[in-house]
Amino acid sequence: MLPTLIAGALLAASTVLPPQAASDVSTSAELKAALANAKPGDTIELADGTYTGNFKTTVSGNSGNPITLTGSAGAVLTASGGYGLHLNGASYWNVRGITVTGGQKGIMVDGAAHVTIDGVTVHGLDMEGVHFRNSSTYGVIKNSRIYDTGNDGRGMGEGVYVGSAGGTSDRSDHVQIVGNTIGPDVGGEAVDLKEGTAGGLVSGNSFDGKGLTGANFDDSWVDVKGNDYVIENNTGKNTTNNGYETHSQQPGWGCGTVFRDNRSDLTGATGSGRYAFNITNYDAAGCTVTVARSNTMTGGRALTNPGIPVS
Structure with missing residues (x-):
C-alpha cells in the first residue's frame, strides 16, 4: 500500500525546474511546429484564441529540463x-x-513518464477527458476541471482514465489525480483505474456524478481495478448507485486500496447498492481493501456493502 508520506514524495517529484527558452504561439500551424520541434527546457506560450486541429508531440524533455506548454483558459x-x-x-x-x-478524447498521454497536467479545462468530448495509457508512469493531473464527456452515448466518457482494459500489460503506475473538479455530465466514472496499474493517488478531488449513464456498469464516481491505490480526502455527490467501487477484472488485481477521509453524498441514488464503498472482491487471505472509519456519508444505505470491515 502507498502511505501518505510516499504519495507526497511522488507529488514532490513532479515539481520541475524553470524552463530555459520560450516561443510565443498564436496560430494552429505555429503550435504544430512548436510541438514537433521542441527541445528540453523549452516553453511554448499560447496566446488566447482558438487552435483548430489535432495536436501531437513525440519529443521528450528530461528530468532537469522538462518542456512546458502553457496558456490561459482562453x-x-x-x-x-x-x-x-x-x-x-x-x-x-x-x-x-x-x-x-x-x-474523441481531450488529452492522451501514451508511453510517457513524468507528464504533469496542471490547471487545464477539458470538456465537450465524445469519450474520455484525460487518459494515461501504454505504461505512462508518474503522471499527474491536478487543479483541473473536466466535464461534459462521453457524448457518443456509449458510457465511455470517463473523466480521468488510467491504463487499459482487458489485460495487465499497461503499467501506467504512480499516476496522481489531485485537486480536480470532475463533472457534471461525465458519461462514465469520474476516475477509472484499470487492472495492471498500481501505486497511484486520488486525493482532494470533487466529483459530481450528474450525467452518469449506467452503461458498462458506470454507476459510481471511482472504480478501482488496479492495486495499491490511496483514495483520500475526496468529495462526491450525484451518483446513480455507489460512491466508490473495487473490482477484480484479472486475478490478483483490484487489491490493496486504502480509502480514507472521503465524504460521500448518496442522496437520490436509486441503484441496488447505494453504498459509499462497494467492495466486490474482498478476500482477507489475498485481496484486502482498507475502508477507514474517517470516511463519512449522507444518504444511501451504508458505508460499505455487507461483510467488509471498517477500520
Whole structure:
C-alpha cells in the first residue's frame, strides 16, 4: 500500500525546474511546429484564441529540463475527431492552464513518464477527458476541471482514465489525480483505474456524478481495478448507485486500496447498492481493501456493502 508520506514524495517529484527558452504561439500551424520541434527546457506560450486541429508531440524533455506548454483558459485547442492533445512517447512535459475541447478524447498521454497536467479545462468530448495509457508512469493531473464527456452515448466518457482494459500489460503506475473538479455530465466514472496499474493517488478531488449513464456498469464516481491505490480526502455527490467501487477484472488485481477521509453524498441514488464503498472482491487471505472509519456519508444505505470491515 502507498502511505501518505510516499504519495507526497511522488507529488514532490513532479515539481520541475524553470524552463530555459520560450516561443510565443498564436496560430494552429505555429503550435504544430512548436510541438514537433521542441527541445528540453523549452516553453511554448499560447496566446488566447482558438487552435483548430489535432495536436501531437513525440519529443521528450528530461528530468532537469522538462518542456512546458502553457496558456490561459482562453487558449482553446479544438478538435473534430481524434485527440485534442496527444503526448505520444513524450516524457517530461508540463501542460498548464489551457482548454481542450471537441474530438474523441481531450488529452492522451501514451508511453510517457513524468507528464504533469496542471490547471487545464477539458470538456465537450465524445469519450474520455484525460487518459494515461501504454505504461505512462508518474503522471499527474491536478487543479483541473473536466466535464461534459462521453457524448457518443456509449458510457465511455470517463473523466480521468488510467491504463487499459482487458489485460495487465499497461503499467501506467504512480499516476496522481489531485485537486480536480470532475463533472457534471461525465458519461462514465469520474476516475477509472484499470487492472495492471498500481501505486497511484486520488486525493482532494470533487466529483459530481450528474450525467452518469449506467452503461458498462458506470454507476459510481471511482472504480478501482488496479492495486495499491490511496483514495483520500475526496468529495462526491450525484451518483446513480455507489460512491466508490473495487473490482477484480484479472486475478490478483483490484487489491490493496486504502480509502480514507472521503465524504460521500448518496442522496437520490436509486441503484441496488447505494453504498459509499462497494467492495466486490474482498478476500482477507489475498485481496484486502482498507475502508477507514474517517470516511463519512449522507444518504444511501451504508458505508460499505455487507461483510467488509471498517477500520
